[in-house]
Amino acid sequence: MKITGKENRQWSRLGSRATYGQAILMLAEINNDIMVLSADLGNSSGLDRFKSAYPDKFINIGIAEQNMIGVAAGLAKEGSVVFASSFAPFISMRAAEQVRMNMGYMDLNIKAVAIGSGLSMAFLGNSHFGLEDAAIMRSIPNMTVVCPADCAEIVKTVFAAAEYPHPMYIRLTGAVGFPVVYEDDYDFEIGKAVQILSGSDVSIIATGSMVYESIVAAKILKENNIEASVLNMHTIKPIDESALNLVINKGKPIFTIEEHSITGGLGSAVAEYTSSIPNSPTVNRIGLPDEFVVTGEYRYLLEKYGLVGDQIASTILKSLNK
Amino acid sequence: MNTNELLLLAKKSRIKILDLAFKSDGPSHLGGGLSMVEIFSVLYGKILKYNIESPEWKDRDRFILSKGHGVLPFFVALHYAGFISEDELYTYKKNESDLISHPVMNMRLGMESSNGSLGHGLSMGVGIALSLKKKSNLNSRVFVVLGDGECNEGSVWEAVMSAAHFKLNNLVAIVDFNKLQSDGNSETIMDLGNLEKKWESFGWEVCSLNGHDIEALVDVLSSLNLTDRPKVIIAHTVKGKGVSFMENNNTWHHNRLTLTTFDQAIEELNNS
Numbered sequence: 001m002k003i004t005g006k007e008n009r010q011w012s013r014l015g016s017r018a019t020y021g022q023a024i025l026m027l028a029e030i031n032n033d034i035m036v037l038s039a040d041l042g043n044s045s046g047l048d049r050f051k052s053a054y055p056d057k058f059i060n061i062g063i064a065e066q067n068m069i070g071v072a073a074g075l076a077k078e079g080s081v082v083f084a085s086s087f088a089p090f091i092s093m094r095a096a097e098q099v100r101m102n103m104g105y106m107d108l109n110i111k112a113v114a115i116g117s118g119l120s121m122a123f124l125g126n127s128h129f130g131l132e133d134a135a136i137m138r139s140i141p142n143m144t145v146v147c148p149a150d151c152a153e154i155v156k157t158v159f160a161a162a163e164y165p166h167p168m169y170i171r172l173t174g175a176v177g178f179p180v181v182y183e184d185d186y187d188f189e190i191g192k193a194v195q196i197l198s199g200s201d202v203s204i205i206a207t208g209s210m211v212y213e214s215i216v217a218a219k220i221l222k223e224n225n226i227e228a229s230v231l232n233m234h235t236i237k238p239i240d241e242s243a244l245n246l247v248i249n250k251g252k253p254i255f256t257i258e259e260h261s262i263t264g265g266l267g268s269a270v271a272e273y274t275s276s277i278p279n280s281p282t283v284n285r286i287g288l289p290d291e292f293v294v295t296g297e298y299r300y301l302l303e304k305y306g307l308v309g310d311q312i313a314s315t316i317l318k319s320l321n322k
Numbered sequence: 323m324n325t326n327e328l329l330l331l332a333k334k335s336r337i338k339i340l341d342l343a344f345k346s347d348g349p350s351h352l353g354g355g356l357s358m359v360e361i362f363s364v365l366y367g368k369i370l371k372y373n374i375e376s377p378e379w380k381d382r383d384r385f386i387l388s389k390g391h392g393v394l395p396f397f398v399a400l401h402y403a404g405f406i407s408e409d410e411l412y413t414y415k416k417n418e419s420d421l422i423s424h425p426v427m428n429m430r431l432g433m434e435s436s437n438g439s440l441g442h443g444l445s446m447g448v449g450i451a452l453s454l455k456k457k458s459n460l461n462s463r464v465f466v467v468l469g470d471g472e473c474n475e476g477s478v479w480e481a482v483m484s485a486a487h488f489k490l491n492n493l494v495a496i497v498d499f500n501k502l503q504s505d506g507n508s509e510t511i512m513d514l515g516n517l518e519k520k521w522e523s524f525g526w527e528v529c530s531l532n533g534h535d536i537e538a539l540v541d542v543l544s545s546l547n548l549t550d551r552p553k554v555i556i557a558h559t560v561k562g563k564g565v566s567f568m569e570n571n572n573t574w575h576h577n578r579l580t581l582t583t584f585d586q587a588i589e590e591l592n593n594s
Binding site: 035056059061062064066067069070071072073074075076077078079080097098101102105106 | 427434435436437438439441442444445446447448449450451452453454456457476477480481483484487
């Protein structure tokens, strides 16, 4: 699946959810085996055009996420590649045990797509935010957890997921106007981090929406004579250990940045790995605090919790005592 | 198999269940296992289409034991059907065996799914039944066995609702209605009311019968797919059926046989 900067900018205007729907529509043109499920959030998942174009491949299961994952398991058992979407907490928490039994234990070919993860549900509040989902999903054996950095990466993730015959949790952060990280095509592989910027002074490892903000932060750091590398760790599990080894060997402070609780997500995954490596650099986890957060506009919330580029740069500078 | 053969299969299955439980040297879910012996005998002796040489044969019927703790009659049925050898059967509850206290998906052994947590199996059955319809496989049917206690789980009713909505007349649920659950009397713990009317009001075709009546089970299971609705068989059963001191005695929900109780139970069954 190749992308262009022009396409990516168009998808960015649609936002992450509509891009997911668009990706599914494109995937259906080349893959006859997909089945797409929704728990009464088909339109919110950008699937309205897909529903019209492929009515036989779309199932609205009603407002019943547990049943959705169970039905997905039956369809997957019979050979379908199943994409099932809902808001992050409704899949990762309400249907957590169905996910564990059907996707984890039985290793079935189901892609659970968490729309509106992180803070992007804005005024819908904590009931709809996805702040713990990566932590929960990461702890389930057989599960792969991917958090795309921009809309092009959402498309690439959907296409790669269809070729990967195991369960996957696809975590969509970002909203309408999801900033563009990739202006050109690039190689995307599940489990393989993408080096976005090189730099010898600090190492930033980011995932999802925070990849773009990290690039902004790196530019500001450069103005302050700090060269920061930025690694897009789109796959939180399994984490790319060889990419982490390169970062560790650099011997410079590591900063992980994620639109997720600092408990259990990317930062924890990185810290778990580095903790077993002698003389590994410190890992500074930047993310959301272990608390129910305030409610507001998406951008306001990112700023409130220090997750926009200039704030990330300030945090890093402060940490370096600069 | 004819009725007499099915009766004999049920009798030898009960003896095998007790032998297996006794030799496993630990507690087993005996009560809710013994209540399903006729159901399993009829399913595997007469109704289900399967091929032990080709366990993934696409025209096979799919079977899911949603009340996953009821493995004893399931494993014994798979044994007499030819999926599980005598030697492998007696690995039941040995360290790292494929045969534990709940089904673990294993097509070689004839097990379509992993279960154990209640309220999951019917949803998967709905998904399989939907898939069969979409692929125009009109030969295979889906059978799911649930417990009455299991029907406390909300997810059961999500699945029940969806099966009727999708008009899955290739799906058959059988509820082992033995009126007891882990902590005791089901009516006292969480009254299911009129279970037949509940399923009917959700849009299912309902059949109520004595779950130990082999002829009644054969009659109903031999005449499926007559409407556009999924079908549920509410099988009224006796927990611990066949062993006098276990019948309706919930201390045998999950319990261990001693040599004395084992000998007594086997003697009763041999004389029955």
